[in-house]
Amino acid sequence: MSVSAQTSADAAGGAPGAARGRYARGRATQQEIIRTAILVFADVGFHGASLRDIAARVGISHPGLLHHFPTKVALLEAVLEYRDAVDEELFAQDVERGTDYFEALLHVVERNRLRRPLVELFASLATEATSPDHPAHEYFQRRYARILQEQSRHLRERAARGGLAPGVDPDQAARTVVALMDGLQVQWLLSLERPGAERVDMAADLRGYLDLILR
Numbered sequence: 001m002s003v004s005a006q007t008s009a010d011a012a013g014g015a016p017g018a019a020r021g022r023y024a025r026g027r028a029t030q031q032e033i034i035r036t037a038i039l040v041f042a043d044v045g046f047h048g049a050s051l052r053d054i055a056a057r058v059g060i061s062h063p064g065l066l067h068h069f070p071t072k073v074a075l076l077e078a079v080l081e082y083r084d085a086v087d088e089e090l091f092a093q094d095v096e097r098g099t100d101y102f103e104a105l106l107h108v109v110e111r112n113r114l115r116r117p118l119v120e121l122f123a124s125l126a127t128e129a130t131s132p133d134h135p136a137h138e139y140f141q142r143r144y145a146r147i148l149q150e151q152s153r154h155l156r157e158r159a160a161r162g163g164l165a166p167g168v169d170p171d172q173a174a175r176t177v178v179a180l181m182d183g184l185q186v187q188w189l190l191s192l193e194r195p196g197a198e199r200v201d202m203a204a205d206l207r208g209y210l211d212l213i214l215r
Helices: 016-048 051-058 062-068 072-096 102-111 116-128 136-158 170-192 201-211
Strands: none
Touching: 016 051, 016 062, 016 116, 051 062, 051 072, 051 170, 062 201, 072 102, 072 116, 102 170, 102 201, 116 170, 136 170, 170 201
């Protein structure tokens, strides 16, 4: 289900102003459901989450939630779409301004410090989704395949311009960058809960590795 999807009942009948009002209210409710689901999925995982609990936290009935997202899988898909849309829009804006691809990647990591619920959600779901029967399994397979292909391409382009350090293999470096980003997120989350612990600086650590491989 698309994040912006509305039922035909919302759009049909009534005056144009009333229809727009219903659409706006429906969209606002959808967004609130998604934001709440992010917190719940991050806290208890997909399998531990309950649509009734999410509905109660939003302040709507269970049937009211099902009007927007008929299944928990549909809600999970909307949550993942939302996360991707946020990242991709901000990343694209960076690139359009002329920011280097890998510098834009660092900006994503810097923004994640301000989006703890989304980081927790990703870390939780990525682990759960290694199971082939998890509803997000194919999503994460496609996601990693796409990201690795994209990063390998950019690294090869840099290598062709002499922009990689000697001996750096683009495919291997792409896997390392992705693994480093995901692993740093887990370490960062854990450091937030240790009293007196030094906070992990995800962007600084990633930049340290990029400085080693990029010229």
